[in-house]
Every structure is written in structure tokens, then in C-alpha cells.
Amino acid sequence: MRLITFDPLRAVAIPGARYIKPELVFRYRADVLAADWLLFPEEWQVNFLVYGWHKRIFPSPASYHLGRDKVEQTRALWAVAPEAVPDTLILPNSPAGQEEALAHFSFPFVAKIPRASMGQGVFRIENMADWQAYCAATDVLYVQEYLPIDRDLRVVWVGDQILAHYWRVGRPGAFHNNVARGGRIDHSPAPRAALELVEHVARTLGIDHAGFDVAVVDGEPYILEFNVKFGNLGLRELGIAVGPAILAYLKAQEAEDSGRPGEPSPSQPTTPPVPMAS
Numbered sequence: 001m002r003l004i005t006f007d008p009l010r011a012v013a014i015p016g017a018r019y020i021k022p023e024l025v026f027r028y029r030a031d032v033l034a035a036d037w038l039l040f041p042e043e044w045q046v047n048f049l050v051y052g053w054h055k056r057i058f059p060s061p062a063s064y065h066l067g068r069d070k071v072e073q074t075r076a077l078w079a080v081a082p083e084a085v086p087d088t089l090i091l092p093n094s095p096a097g098q099e100e101a102l103a104h105f106s107f108p109f110v111a112k113i114p115r116a117s118m119g120q121g122v123f124r125i126e127n128m129a130d131w132q133a134y135c136a137a138t139d140v141l142y143v144q145e146y147l148p149i150d151r152d153l154r155v156v157w158v159g160d161q162i163l164a165h166y167w168r169v170g171r172p173g174a175f176h177n178n179v180a181r182g183g184r185i186d187h188s189p190a191p192r193a194a195l196e197l198v199e200h201v202a203r204t205l206g207i208d209h210a211g212f213d214v215a216v217v218d219g220e221p222y223i224l225e226f227n228v229k230f231g232n233l234g235l236r237e238l239g240i241a242v243g244p245a246i247l248a249y250l251k252a253q254e255a256e257d258s259g260r261p262g263e264p265s266p267s268q269p270t271t272p273p274v275p276m277a278s
Contacts, residue, residue, distance in 0.1 A: 001254060004032060007040035010229070013243025014039070025049075037250055040229075043068060058250065059209035059228050067210055067228030070114045070142055077223055080204045084197055086215070086222050087145040098135055101143045110144040113137065124175045152177050152224060153190055153214040154234060155198045156242075157207060159249025162198065164240050165190045168213075179233045194221035201226075208249070 005011035008019040020028050022042045032038065032049075038057045041049055046064050049055045059067075066073050077085045089104055091097035111134045113121030124146065125131050135141070151169040155162060167186035170177040177183040198212045201223065211230025215222045235242065 001037065001250065002035045003037050003039060003250070004035040005039035006042060006045065010040045011243065011246075013241045014247050036254065039246075058246065060206055062206035063209050063228045066205060066207070067226055068115060070112055070225060071140060073225060074142075076205055077201065081197060081201050081223070084201075084221060084223050086147060086224070089141065089143045091141040091143070093135060093139055093141050097141050098131075101141055102131070105143060105145065108146045110146050111138075112142040112144065114140055114142055122176065147215050147217055147222065149215050149217065150177075151183075151186065153194055153216060153221075154230075155190075155195060155212040155214060156230065156235065157198060157202045157210050157212060157226075158242055158245045159208055159252070160203070162195060163242065163245050164235055164238055165195065166234055166238065168234070179231060179237075185234050185237055191216055191219065191221065193219070197221045197223065209246075 001016070003011075003014065003017040005014070005017040005019050006022045006025070011017040011019070017039060018031075020031065022045060025032060025045060032055070033053060036056070038049055038055050040059070041057055043064060046057065046061060049057055050061050066076050071090055074085060074088055074090065089101055091100055108124050108126050111123050111125050111131070115121070123130065123134055125134060125143075151167045154166055154168050156164045167188055167190075168177040168179055168183040169186050170183050179185065194214045194216055198214065201207070201212075202210065207226070207228075210226040210228050212226040213224040215224055232242065
């Protein structure tokens with residue numbers, strides 16, 4: 001299987017993946033066209049690779065198209081799992097839009113920049129000063145109810161299964177729970193409903209590589225967002241490598257396309273047990 005990656009770090013554990021610098025993609029057109037899979041292209045490459053050269057990419061086009069923008073992502077979640085979306089308004093950043101948002105939500109509430117990750121561009125709006133600062137920094141108003149949580153569940157979905165899941169617990173008094181921003185990992189059991197929700201959303205939307213962030217309030221799971229290129233700090237702490245799972249998935253896809261039985265998964269377990277929360 002001929003593999004080309006445009007991100008050497010994310011494909012470091014995938015044997016045989018040849019790195020081509022994204023900016024040189026047209027210089028190496030013949031090599032790219034001959035590849036079976038193109039791994040981790042930049043966002044600007046996705047459309048011409050898929051629609052112009054008709055190449056298979058990993059992560060999937062849906063993972064890129066929905067994972068990069070919270071507005072498009074939320075609309076997709078409204079379509080397939082509306083009960084799992086916190087109360088959310090998406091409005092133009094106009095005086096009327098700002099007025100509607102303030103009429104709908106009372107302080108505190110959450111406001112997000114549509115394209116951001118690792119907790120960046122996510123704000124707890126406590127007062128008018130916070131609100132005015134947010135409105136000055138965005139073209140689109142993305143406003144959401146504030147959920148009273150001190151942790152969220154990170155569920156890592158790779159291929160067609162859950163690779164890992166763990167709680168991210170924020171520092172005392174902190175708003176963000178991200179490991180990259182000081183959150184710690186907790187290995188307490190995850191509610192089955194949260195894991196089943198992620199599986200339903202990922203399979204329905206065609207997502208094959210994403211880190212899902214799930215809040216659980218009174219036993220009910222809510223998807224906060226998912227990111228196609230998620231951080232690996234939590235996985236490294238767990239001693240889990242993504243590369244073998246990706247390679248096993250690509251081989252299974254190749255076997256399915258050719259009508260052959262799939263190859264066995266790598267020795268590292270790729271589907272952790274799904275315990276019930278106590």
C-alpha cells in the first residue's frame with residue numbers, strides 16, 4: 001500500500017508513509033497520483049485532492065469539512081443528534097444579533113470563535129465588558145449556554161472505533177479543561193451513553209479521525225465540539241499510539257474495496273472496554 005503523508009509527526013508510527021511537504025504537492029504530482037492514500041493533508045489541499053485528483057485522503061473529507069468550523073459542525077449535530085447539543089445560537093454579528101443573544105442568554109454564558117481548537121477562542125462571558133470584547137473579535141456570533149461542569153470527556157475516534165477515552169479535569173476555578181492548558185487526566189469510567197453518542201455521530205457523519213469533547217450533566221451527554229487534528233498529550237500519558245490504529249483501518253478499507261477479508265488489528269488494543277459509570 002503506497003502511502004504519502006503531508007504531516008510527518010502524525011504519521012510517524014505508520015510504516016512506509018512517505019513525507020511530501022504540502023507546498024511541494026504539485027511538484028510531486030505523479031507520486032501523489034500514484035499513492036493509494038494521502039494522509040493528513042492541509043485544509044487548503046483537501047478540495048483539489050478529493051475533487052480534482054479523486055484521491056482518497058485520511059482523515060476523511062467529512063472530518064475536515066465538519067471538524068474545522070464550529071458553525072458547520074453544530075448544524076451537522078443538530079441534524080443527527082439535536083438532543084446532544086447545548087442550547088446554542090448562531091447569529092450575524094450585528095446590533096440585532098447581539099441584542100437577540102443577550103435577550104436569550106443571561107450571564108454567564110459561553111461564546112466561541114468558529115475556527116479554533118485546544119480551548120482557544122472559547123470564552124466564558126461574565127459581563128458586558130466580556131461580551132463587547134468577544135463581539136469585537138468575531139464576524140459570527142456563536143453563543144451557547146454555560147454548563148456547570150468541572151471536567152469533560154475526551155473520546156478519541158480513529159477509523160471506525162473508539163481508540164481511547166478519558167476525563168479532562170480543569171484546575172480549580174479554571175474554565176478550560178484542556179490538557180494543553182493545565183487540565184489533568186482522570187481515568188474514571190465513562191458513561192456508556194456518552195460513548196454510544198460519539199459512535200452514532202461519528203458513523204453517521206463519516207468522521208474517521210477526531211477528538212470529541214463531551215460534557216455530562218445530570219447523566220446526559222452533550223457534545224461540545226470535535227477536532228480533526230486533536231492534541232496527543234492525553235494519549236501519550238496513556239501510552240497509546242494512534243499510528244497502528246490508523247494503519248489497521250486503512251488496510252481494512254483496502255481489503256473491503258478488494259473484497260478480501262480484513263487483516264487482524266495490531267497487537268495494541270484499539271477498542272478499550274466501555275465500562276459503565278458507577
